[in-house]
Amino acid sequence: xxxxxxDISPNYQEYLRRLPKVxxxxxxxxxxxxxxxxxxxxxxxxxxxxxxxxxVYRYSTIYEFLEIYQRVNSTVIDREDFAxxxxxxxxxxxxxxxxxxxxxxxxxxxxxxxxxxxxxxxDGLIDGSKAxxxxxxxxxxxxxxxxxxxxxxxxxxMVEEVLAHRRPELIGxxxxxAEAPDPPEKFVEAYRVAKAAGLRLTSHxxxxxxxxxxxxxxxxxGCQRLDHGYHILEDPAVVARCRDEGISFTVxxxxxxxxxxxxxxxxxxxxxxxxxxxxxxxxxxxxxMFHTDIGTEYVRFCGQNNYSPALVRRLVLxxxxxxxxxxxxxxxxRRAFEAxxxxxxxxxxx
Ligand code: ADE
Ligand code: ZN
Numbered sequence: 001x002x003x004x005x006x007d008i009s010p011n012y013q014e015y016l017r018r019l020p021k022v023x024x025x026x027x028x029x030x031x032x033x034x035x036x037x038x039x040x041x042x043x044x045x046x047x048x049x050x051x052x053x054x055x056v057y058r059y060s061t062i063y064e065f066l067e068i069y070q071r072v073n074s075t076v077i078d079r080e081d082f083a084x085x086x087x088x089x090x091x092x093x094x095x096x097x098x099x100x101x102x103x104x105x106x107x108x109x110x111x112x113x114x115x116x117x118x119x120x121x122x123d124g125l126i127d128g129s130k131a132x133x134x135x136x137x138x139x140x141x142x143x144x145x146x147x148x149x150x151x152x153x154x155x156x157x158m159v160e161e162v163l164a165h166r167r168p169e170l171i172g173x174x175x176x177x178a179e180a181p182d183p184p185e186k187f188v189e190a191y192r193v194a195k196a197a198g199l200r201l202t203s204h205x206x207x208x209x210x211x212x213x214x215x216x217x218x219x220x221x222g223c224q225r226l227d228h229g230y231h232i233l234e235d236p237a238v239v240a241r242c243r244d245e246g247i248s249f250t251v252x253x254x255x256x257x258x259x260x261x262x263x264x265x266x267x268x269x270x271x272x273x274x275x276x277x278x279x280x281x282x283x284x285x286x287x288x289m290f291h292t293d294i295g296t297e298y299v300r301f302c303g304q305n306n307y308s309p310a311l312v313r314r315l316v317l318x319x320x321x322x323x324x325x326x327x328x329x330x331x332x333x334r335r336a337f338e339a340x341x342x343x344x345x346x347x348x349x350x
Contacts (some may be wrong), residue, residue, distance in 0.1 A: 008303040015348040016302050016312065017295035020340045022319030022333075023093065023102040023283050025227050025250035026294075027145070027176065028125060029073045029110060030286020031089035040075035048075075057289045062178055062208065062259045069289065073110055082124025083131065090132035090140055092287065097295030099138050101333065103324060104129075105145045105174055108158050118161045126169050141324070143172040143202065146190055148182035155190040163197050171324055172200035174227065179209040184216045191221040200324045202250075204228055208260060211235035214242065225250065225322055230260075230269035233276070243277045248322035253301040254292040255285035265304045274311075281319040309349060313341055 034053035041048045048071070050056060056072065059065045076085060086104070093099030104125075111121045122142070129140035144162045146155040159173060173194035175187060184203055191201060203221060205213040207228035214232050217223040225248040232238050232249075242249075251270045262268045273280050282301060284294045292300075302312050320333050 008299075008306070011348045013299050013303060015309070015344055016298040017096070018098050018344055018348075019298060019312065019316050020098050020100050020337045021093075021294055021298070021316060022281070022323055023099060023104075023294050024225070024281065024319065024322055025105070025252055025283035025285055026089070026093075026102055027069075027105045027107070027286050028085055028089060029069055029076075029107055030289045031092070032072055032076070032085055033088055033092070033288055036084065036088060037072045037075055040077075040081055044075060044077050046075045048072075057291065060258070065259055065286075065289065066177060069286070070110060072289075074114060076111070077116065079120045079124035079127065082121055083128035086125045086128025086140070087132045087135075088128075089287070090129060090138050091136060093294050094132075094136040094138050096293035097284075097298070099294055100337075101139045101323065101325070103141050103143055103171065105143050105176065107145050107147050107176065108162060109147050109150055109154060112158070112161070118165050122162070122165050122167060122170065126167055129169065141169050141171045143174045143200075144170065146173070146175040146187050148175060148177040148179065148186070152186050152189055155187050156193055159190045159193045159197075159199075163193075163199075166197075170199075172202060174201075175203040176227075179204060179207050179213065183209060184213055184221055188220055191223075195222050200224055202227055206231035207256070211238045214238050218247070224324075228252065228256065229273070229278075230256065232278075233269055233272055239276050239278065246279055248279045248281065248318065249273060250283050250322065251280045252283050252285035253297055255290045258290055265301050268301075270301070271305060279318055279322065280315070281322050282315055309345065316341065 034056040037056055038051050038053055059068055108121060112118055125142060133139055201223045202225050203217045203223050204227040205217045211232045211234045214229060215238060217226055227250045229249040253265055253268060253270060257263050282297050284292055284297050287293045320330055
């Protein structure tokens with residue numbers, strides 16, 4: 001993959017990195033700093049294939065990726081460990097990309113299946129996010145994700161268990177892992193239970209599955225926004241529908257460039273989704289695992305595509321729009337973002 005943005009000015013690179021940001025597609029389990037993985041493995045006596053921090057994250061397919069995702073997360077055990085990983089990734093988001101607000105995924109069954117109580121997971125993550133809010137001003141809410149390779153009954157039970165440990169910070173249900181073998185209709189029951197309880201709904205879809213998965217997620221599962229969605233481009237009628245309905249897509253340049261083979265970001269499906277008038281906003285997905293961060297996603301993707309400040313501002317504000325904040329909070333955040341971007345315009349684009 002082309003990773004440099006040498007063709008844009010240092011001022012514009014700094015501008016892109018320092019823009020205030022919302023992130024709606026980031027898996028906490030994909031954010032562990034390699035050094036933290038090694039420290040936690042030592043703390044708990046967990047064997048890793050390598051303790052070389054540069055070698056921890058190496059793979060080239062979604063299947064290899066998911067194997068390592070599980071393995072590194074087997075080192076996260078105590079409530080303090082969950083707090084630590086949430087805190088560290090929010091710190092990274094703030095320092096590397098001026099992150100202001102994130103709705104962050106976690107995979108409950110990845111942890112409960114190895115005997116970790118649900119309360120340890122949820123309360124630990126919230127502890128870490130509160131500490132990060134205190135120290136850095138960044139806010140965070142959480143979305144529990146169905147792991148697609150789980151049986152439907154396990155997913156439904158996960159939702160019920162999450163609801164039994166409901167906290168105000170836990171706002172939604174999502175779905176991830178490998179899409180091709182396990183289509184969205186498999187989890188209609190889990191989504192029905194979540195919807196009845198008032199959780200917001202999203203799902204990874206048309207990531208490596210067909211455009212029809214978009215329709216299934218909207219109509220059968222009741223999703224209010226969608227994660228990825230690239231294969232929607234194969235069905236112009238679904239594109240037109242999503243454009244007309246203003247459906248938001250949380251897209252991830254680097255992760256998909258790596259595991260789905262779109263190494264040139266200037267021809268990545270995201271560029272065509274934008275050209276087609278779809279509402280997209282940029283995210284880092286699994287930042288440390290893909291050797292990126294939210295600031296770098298803006299620098300790489302907007303830089304390599306020579307996107308104008310006006311278009312970049314639109315992408316940033318689409319993050320606020322697509323969030324599940326209350327309308328009044330969105331309005332406040334939008335005003336704050338506009339003011340901060342105006343200031344950056346004067347300072348760096350003069
Ligand atoms: N789980 C974590 N990251 C993912 C991704 N990019 N796609 C599917 N499942 C995931
Ligand atoms: Zn994802």
